[in-house]
Amino acid sequence: MKFTLAWLKDHLATDASLAEIVDKLTMIGLEVERVEDRAALLKPYVVASVISAEKHPNADRLRVCMVDTGAGAPVQVVCGAPNARAGMKGVFAPPGAYIPGKDTVLQVGTIRGVESRGMLVSEFELQLSDDHEGIIELPDDAPVGQSYAAYAGLDDPVIEINLTPNRPDCTGVNGIARDLGAALIGDYKPNSPKPVRGRYPCPVKVMIEAADLCPAFALRLVRGVKNGPSPRWMQRRLKAIGLRPINALVDITNYITYDRGRPLHVFDAAKVHGDLVVRRARNGETLLALDGRTYTLDDTVCVIADGKGVESLSGIMGGEATGCSASTTEVLIESALWNELNIAQTGRKLGINSDARYRFERGVDPNFTLPGLELATQMVIDLCGGEPSDIVVAGDPAPKREKVIDFPQSELARLTGLKLPLGDMRRVLEKLGFFVSGQGERVKVAVPSWRPDVHGKADLVEEIVRVIGVDRVPAVPFPRGEQARKPVLTAMQNRTRKAKRTLAARGMTEAVTWSFISKREAVLFGGGSPELALANPIAAELSDMRPSLLPGLIAAAQRNADRGFAHVALFEVGQVFRGDRPQDQLTAAAGLRRGLAKPDGAGRHWSRIAAPVDAFDAKADALAVLGELGAPIRALQVLPGAPSWFHPGRSGTIQLGPKTVIGHFGELHPRVLAELKADGPLAGFEILLEAVPEPRAKATRARPAPEFSPFQPIERDFAFVVDARTQAADIVRAAQNADRKLIAGVTVFDVYSGQGIEPGKKSIAIAVTIQPREKTLTEEEIGALGQRIVAEVAKRTGATLRG
């Protein structure tokens, strides 16, 4: 919403400065977005006259002008404009002036050997228009030396407010002035339009067929008008707020739209055929509107039609065919009410953002339908002459009863903590146009018709507090109370935090990737079901809710590789979707390593052999997270194989018992990578945080006393030859089972196949830690235990001791 300071002062008597007014507007909720003070911007520019204009000695197209600026001796200016000539009046810019159209500061210059001490400017250079054909020409009576801004009426500052959608009353300057009056920045000048007596019946009748879309319609003819340009003051104001003056009749409607927040429409009565009907459009009907575009309509759109067809899009834009032009002599003035929701939907559907739509969709004052028409009539008569008819109405434009709110005074303190005497509250409300009756704790407050946003007590509290000033509400400490300190995070929230910090501490970088991925990616990673596809994705590659974090990480790794960063380790902890119900949204932790981004450092290094990332790196990452989350690491099973997006032979599944799958790890499937246009080597994991069981609640924080054996542990090595397909875990488990009491640990320290081992076999060497509990073991006892280990491993896996 834009207006000028002088326009505001039509409705508000005030001595406040521009800065005070702007500040107050913002503080009462009419946030000032921009102030354009062209008087300040154009201060150096003055009216000047060209005394002489001679051809430049060194350039055919340039002239050397002597310019009288009204201050001292004439100034020499080199000018390239084709219209520069002796005797004309123009606008002079002295050196040091800022030229907005060129974004430069003017300097004294020498042009082709002739000094130039200023400039005669074009409208383009002052950003008044796009006209840069020639310099500005002023009438002969323009006073030399006067400020150009003042002369041209450009010294009226333009204020733009960012109006919240709940304040239709402030879509007019009048309403803004009323708010400022309540905030004591000046005195609001009430200005109800006076009725204009009709001289004859209105010859055009109105019928409302779509009563749900048009509660009221008022119309009147003014005949014998003389249309032409509107007066200069009106044109200046309209131009200042960015509107193009058209002709007096049209300008009057635009002016009242901004002055009172009351959109109107004028038809050239000579072009209207018969009576007017307000109805829904028929599917396929079209209208050439005043913006020059043709709209195809359907039965959701409300229109005004005459005997020939649709003539206007109700409350949004008029039609070209019945528009008023310079030759209009009979004008029909319309003031109507429209259904807000329908206006909004139609405007959106047709893509029209008009000043009328802006106001009708917010809610125009229903009680101003007839006064608005009277005001327009008066202005038409004043500016264009003519003779008005009676008003013809359809629907019910008569003023409605105001809604009344029962308001306990204590409500202000209850909701804001601010205590004010009733007198102050009453003053604010009354200046805003509310009517307050009663004196006790509870008063009755009648809401004015222009405030459809005010429904109840809380709204009245807002009115009082915003006008009084929110800064008067004291900040009051809000202590946390006597409650015992409890964890504020749920178990899942703690898991999310721990998973992130654990993976970062393993040298990985946290990525945050889109929650939606392409359909193709979703399908490749087990998703892509119809219920998780967006109906209106912003882009084709962001169409489906992700079933997994891996596709986002793979794409991210590839982008980094394409930028020359091949060895990246990325992770993400975030939501994945199995379905569209709340319980189908799970939290996953996933990590992805690329190239040589090993857990002990990325890239080549003299201290180690450069090896590509592999399934074991991913497994280590997964287990590190699980350990940190308190998963029972020793009870976890790792089984070969994982879902289809993993390499079939180089991937595994981590589970707890036969049913609870916690996650997967491994190299990615080469075919999937090819489909994603991603290169490896890539190894990754993904675990579901919800799948990790919550540890049992403990009665005490104290830990049990430790049992440390007084006897030294012994370590014995065994090398087995087994079938190449035998799983190391089976050998470890068999060795462990040989004596669950004495064997404290089994580690695999070598895996070998090749020379010395039969093809199809491999050697696995384990180190067994034996922890004597009751006495030191004799050599015989240790030997016997060794035998049992060998026998158990042989029995379970068919292994033989390597010779």
Added chain:
Amino acid sequence: MVAADNLETLERDILQRIAAAQDEPALEAVRVAALGKNGAITALLKTLGGMTPAERRLHGPTINNLKDKVSAAIAARRETLAAAALDARLKNETVDVTLPVPDAPTETGRVHPITQVIDELIAIFADMGFGLAEGPDIETDDFNFTKLNFPEGHPARDMHDTFYFHPKPDGSRLLLRTHTSPVQVRTMLAQKPPIRVIIPGRTYRSDSDQTHTPMFHQVEGLVIDKGAHLGHMKWILEEFCKAFFEVGSVKMRFRPSFFPFTEPSLEVDIQCRREKNEIRFGEGEDWLEILGCGMVHPNVLRNCGLDPEEFQGFAWGMGIDRIAMLKYGMSDLRAFFEADVRWLSHYGFRPLDFPTLAGGLSS
């Protein structure tokens, strides 16, 4: 019989040879020649057995003295030689300590600024007695709009702004939540007041430019109690801004505004000074909008089963990405979601930089 001067000669001779021994084998040869089975001193000791007690009393101590002296000299020489040998060995045992070691994983790992800022928010609000509430990204129209007092036909409900899923057979459509406020509704429906929660999470709007991305992060605060009023909210938000921006004081401006789910509604600006790439808080003359807030609208309370005559409260919301940008100086929101390791390494946080009020939010 041994003459005394013979013994002296022998001693001198052996001690000379000990001193002359240049390595362990040479020294061993001297020892064997003197103290070995057939050594010179051993031979002298053997003569003691054939002596009379008087002779033994005379010669015994002399010969034994000689043996002790030689033994001690050999031991001393052995130590010297061992030390020299170790020195010689160590002289060749050098490494180039300027060779680089691999970077520590804690040196290269990073958490995302969004994670860090959420952890900062938790630290600040946990201290004021707030818990953390969460809700699903896929929401119903009812929770995202209707219960929050958005009228039918509100522009936010348009397909241009909100991501929708395809309609169900019954005509209803799920959507991606456009703000974290539906979690307010879920919290009020699930839990009895008093309520004090913050709600961080991912939110979605159909928008894309330098400061808008189709997915972004919001944090929302909700307090419902019997006497919780606007003055309390002002205090909480002032405390938050001081703590979050780590300044001793911050000047805030509460401006009336409009949101469907609060009444009165306010927007909050903080005073700052803008320098080229940096915004400093607690100084300067500019105002910067950072959040929206207000008293929970009576209709919202009613929609969530609470009597607005009995309960009241306030709520606020802000962009996590936005306050991260303000505090840490990023200029382009889109970079948050591009996973460029250069950006993450620059703007990310070290894994053990866990924000705490005790240790300072940022190090």
